[in-house]
């Protein structure tokens with residue numbers, strides 16, 4: 207087992223605690239080597255039965271970004287209807303939920319449930335483990351972005367069919383995330399949804415049970 211130095215350990219926790227979801231980007235390009243490091247971090251993630259169900263589509267082209275931004279905006283407007291007439295309506299309309307047009311790069315992370323064939327160790331018991339594995343890869347990439355001084359924003363407001371059409375993704379492959387990546391001048395120290403009074407972090411001790419569901423530690 208590798209032992210981290212105190213400084214290395216602090217670095218890991220710093221990345222975990224300070225990483226943020228970002229939606230405002232500078233247009234400064236990202237060097238290809240740096241982008242590749244993010245992908246390597248993702249590809250080093252754990253996966254059920256080591257199936258590595260992910261693919262990464264790198265999007266830099268403005269036309270494609272415009273198409274993606276348009277379907278995200280369509281979904282945002284559809285969701286806005288749910289908040290019409292409620293006390294959250296104005297807050298929702300104020301929220302920025304994507305920075306696709308600004309960010310120099312969007313990465314579409316996909317999950318192919320059949321990437322390792324019909325029988326994958328572990329996946330046959332819980333099929334969603336392929337998606338869970340892909341999420342682990344994304345979190346790795348998010349932390350690597352933080353380490354590289356980059357910002358990342360996870361965009362999930364879209365219909366999968368729309369993303370498949372725009373990016374030519376086969377119907378059996380799941381577009382799990384659109385990740386906006388770029389440099390930013392605006393890296394908040396708290397989640398944006400907390401800053402905008404939408405939601406706040408729950409207390410950890412209220413989420414922890416001991417021994418069985420609902421039991422608090424004495």
Ligand SMILES: Cc1cc2nc3c(=O)[nH]c(=O)nc-3n(C[C@H](O)[C@H](O)[C@H](O)COP(=O)(O)O)c2cc1C
Pocket residue numbers: 225226227228229302303304360361362363396397398399
């Ligand atoms: C699966 C997933 C989907 C998300 N989708 C969106 C999204 O579509 N738009 C958005 O603005 N943020 C999205 N987020 C970011 C969350 O809003 C954010 O992680 C949360 O508010 C906590 O903030 P933090 O990541 O800065 O700690 C998503 C996060 C996850 C994990």
